[in-house]
Amino acid sequence: MNASPNALANTHSVIVHQHLYQPPREDPWLEVIEAERSAAPDHDWNTRITRECYARQALAEAYLLESARAAPSPADRDAKVGLARLVNLYAWCSFDVGATLCEWFDSEAPQVLQAMQAGDAASIRRWGYGNAIAAPYHHVILPLASARDRRTEIRWGIRDFTRRFGRVPEGFWFPECAVDEDTLDAAAAEGIRFTILAPYQVQGHDGSGMPVRWRGASGRELIIVPYDGALAGDVAFGGLLDDARALASRLTPLQGTELSDARCTTLATDGETFGHHHRGGESTLAEAMSLMARRTSSHLTNAASLVAAQAPRQDVTLVSPSAWSCAHGVERWRSNCGCRIDGSRPPAQQWRGPLRRAMEQLAERCHAVYESEGQLLFRDDPWDVRDAYGEIVPFDGAPITEFVDRVVRPEASEAQRQRARELLELTRASLRTFTSCAWFFDDVDRIEVRQVLRYAARCVELSGAAARLTPELLHWLGGATNGAPNAVSAADVFVRDALPHRAPTLRVGAALIALTAAGVKRARFGAFEGEVVPEPHDSWRIRLTHRRTGSAITYVGQISGTGPALAVTIGEPDADPATHMRLKIHEFPERLAHLLLLDDATDDAALLSEG
16 A cells, blocks of 8 residues: 555546445344334335335446536436446445444344445455545444444454455444544554544645645544535535536546646535435436546545545644534533524524433443453453454354353353343443434434333343342433423333333234234344244243344243234233233234234245334
8 A cells, every 4th residue: 555645647537435324123022023114115114215215226227418408307317218338336425324324234134234335345356445434333333432442443443344245344434423532543543544534624635635744643544535515515405416417527627637646525424415315316317427437537446445546735734623513512412502403493403412421320230230240251351252243243142152252251151141241232232322313413202212112121121130220311311401391301211112011022022923823924024033833722832032132032922813813821821811911913013023923924934024
């Protein structure tokens, strides 16, 4: 990676970077996404955005535009009027993709992930360096994370990237471009060479868009590629995706100009802009790239290739902390700073600070449990073990069993090995409670806050101290309101939406019993694996095992009714039958309920995902 200061003299480079990410939506106990009505006609928002955006970018329709010919309208595209070719934009755009979104791709849309991997490989063949860059495992605001959590998130992100793309990453995307001195230093310490930031996040650059160098107090360095902030705004919000020629002109503003030095235009924006937020945006982008390729004064590249070819032009100072979506540093994720979606309403995000403090206090409690118990169970330092868990965190079942066998003390009993698995899942759930989406929007009573609180409920359960932690957590969450009289608090949301009012194991167990009785062989759903056997007196016995923690429980159940009136009365074998719960079919996990309601469930079962 030796760079020459004049390697790109008198040239204009163009980079398009896409940040691909979706807020997590899975049930933390089931590890599947339940149906989301607002995403209709699709099952959920991941499915809908994949159809509208991620899958389309793998097969973007690029119309062969002539310079004097008007760009085809959306109606023309729908009718497929004109000549077109299909383009895998992942082969031409720099991109990062969230690891939690990749987890979903693994089971629900593997062809999209394969297109990303193929695009990265194609860019290596074309430019010598890959389009894909890494990111933290979870979409957290790293300047607000503890030093220990920051390190784990970076290490997990690097491990996941290396496994998926078959190479060690050189570049790193920070969620919301949120950085401070410690964050850049932590990334540099892990071998990261460059990142992409907004121009107003660095001071001292000349506005050329070429790579610049940040050097921290430790002496570590990171190269920064500043993106074009005005261009990003016009693409996302200014209608620039309505006209491919206009976009091409903005990407190559120096067409026909003789340059005295190298320059670069970098467009960095959310990948969902192309197809989801702006219908047909993926085609406009592909067409603009096609037009730009005919212009001899500019060339398309990626950030890794640019950094390899061009030595940093200047040393710069970081605006610390800063982010691309908050004018107040990183206050949007911890205070009522005024940044909000609905600018017509007065700022009323007083809940942000108390919610963050509640998650930080919960994390402290969980970390204390993990460390104290982990020191007795693990061969090595518990925090090193947590970092190493990133090797297999997307998996369940055998990979976790094998990992735990390697890291626990040799004399550990089966019960202790299971507890080790629970402790590792405790730390995973704790990291997820800081997902940035919960603080981004305007109200505390939203699905993003609910999701973080569901992770918090999972933390409480796995900690083994639920009786003590639950009232403490409710007290901390009680102050997270918008300040209005009788306003909903995060504590209200936690009790109403985050606590599982029906144990997930009961819901899955009842559904698998009903499916077995109906002749549908279904041994697994989400994180659970079940073994169902008949019992005397028209009863059924099921042993459910959680594939991540290894915890197991046995239930007995009896079925009554059919069709929409079907129900299963279920409980533990040795419990008083009067305490057994009667679960109706609408209380089953919705995908399993759907199987039961099919006219011919046996034939159609194979068509549905395993969840």
